[in-house]
Amino acid sequence: MAMIYFDNAATSWPKPPAVRAALNEYFGEAGGNPGRSGHRMSVAATRIVENAREMLAELFHARDASRIVFGHNATHALNLALYGVLRPGDHVVTTSIEHNSVMRPLRHLEKSGVGLTVVACAPDGTLDLDDVRRALRPGTRLLVTTHGSNVAGTLSPIGTLAAIARDNGVLHLVDAAQTAGAIPIDVQEMDLDLLAFTGHKGLLGPTGTGGLYVRESVALAPLIRGGTGSDSAHETQPEFMPDVFESGTLNVAGIAGLAAGVHFLSEIGIEAVQVHERKLVAQFLVGASEIAGITLHGPGDAAPRCGVVSFNVAGAMPSEVGLLLDESFGIMARTGLHCAPAAHRTLGTFPTGTVRFSFGWFNTPAEVEAALKALREIAAWAASGATVSAKGNP
Numbered sequence: 001m002a003m004i005y006f007d008n009a010a011t012s013w014p015k016p017p018a019v020r021a022a023l024n025e026y027f028g029e030a031g032g033n034p035g036r037s038g039h040r041m042s043v044a045a046t047r048i049v050e051n052a053r054e055m056l057a058e059l060f061h062a063r064d065a066s067r068i069v070f071g072h073n074a075t076h077a078l079n080l081a082l083y084g085v086l087r088p089g090d091h092v093v094t095t096s097i098e099h100n101s102v103m104r105p106l107r108h109l110e111k112s113g114v115g116l117t118v119v120a121c122a123p124d125g126t127l128d129l130d131d132v133r134r135a136l137r138p139g140t141r142l143l144v145t146t147h148g149s150n151v152a153g154t155l156s157p158i159g160t161l162a163a164i165a166r167d168n169g170v171l172h173l174v175d176a177a178q179t180a181g182a183i184p185i186d187v188q189e190m191d192l193d194l195l196a197f198t199g200h201k202g203l204l205g206p207t208g209t210g211g212l213y214v215r216e217s218v219a220l221a222p223l224i225r226g227g228t229g230s231d232s233a234h235e236t237q238p239e240f241m242p243d244v245f246e247s248g249t250l251n252v253a254g255i256a257g258l259a260a261g262v263h264f265l266s267e268i269g270i271e272a273v274q275v276h277e278r279k280l281v282a283q284f285l286v287g288a289s290e291i292a293g294i295t296l297h298g299p300g301d302a303a304p305r306c307g308v309v310s311f312n313v314a315g316a317m318p319s320e321v322g323l324l325l326d327e328s329f330g331i332m333a334r335t336g337l338h339c340a341p342a343a344h345r346t347l348g349t350f351p352t353g354t355v356r357f358s359f360g361w362f363n364t365p366a367e368v369e370a371a372l373k374a375l376r377e378i379a380a381w382a383a384s385g386a387t388v389s390a391k392g393n394p
């Protein structure tokens, strides 16, 4: 049975061979701690980190690479931005399709006196910009929006949202977990304040990598404090970028792999990745819309989407469909609530959730065709009223 990986929104697979090679190279030749010691292996590790920082700055069109802060993942970056900006008495606006890595910190901050407004999106995940404008008020400090929904695939117009925020004197934080590496992002042209990204999805790097772009004018308090290898005579946190936000030893091996992933993407071009994923989404949407019993969620058109599609099969739980896809057809998908209960409430798919396919650069039209064939069989089986255990192999 051929293996088909459609879970790139959870983490991308496979990684380019250069990513694996970069990890090996780090452990073999540059295994030191960056910025800590003066010896060659420490210097080599520093070079790896700073090279990766430059590459990410180039990817996102940031003028100054020191504005890119490395962390563990998008969740870490989002927490840094949210806790770094918001104080009791502030008001924050977000949307109803956000991931729990935004919702949970915001619900926690709400308990400590931060006012929270969640703007309801339409059932296809789209946002009415007038609703956003109406939600802003004096005292609103931050607008937080995902760029690409990890459930519906819907893309938000982050450039327009940034302009709305700026016109109202509000900071704007973008969650680019699903789009960094897959959709072009230009922090200067889009006029972005804060951009959280993860390294292990579209950027094709290892898990345990990610970061935050912080615009020059944004004042942010650090989430943690500690050793940075710099300013070591002082017991207080350095205030300069990026050290103020990078206490503790970085995941240098992961960052080496991330740089290799970004290099791989820069050779392809992010626009080419977007076109490729959009073609796969369009192929899937057309094919699946012709299968009786399948309900598709999200925008009907492939154009305003990232590489994520969500659907349900009448007569079967998402988990049953996921099990059959994996065990009988070798297709790996994610089912359930995708760490985004608010998004599923928006789509009307709470609490059982959906089946999600998320496509990446290494997926092919033949794989989408194979998945459509599998879904035809699964939908027919589900319509027959059988159960998974009774069915085994449709």
Ligand SMILES: Cc1ncc(COP(=O)(O)O)c(C=O)c1O
Pocket (backbone or CB within 6 Å): 009, 010, 073, 074, 075, 076, 099, 101, 146, 148, 149, 150, 175, 177, 178, 198, 199, 210
């Ligand atoms: C929209 C969105 N935001 C944030 C995250 C969190 O990413 P990470 O697990 O890399 O922290 C995810 C992960 O699935 C996501 O889809």
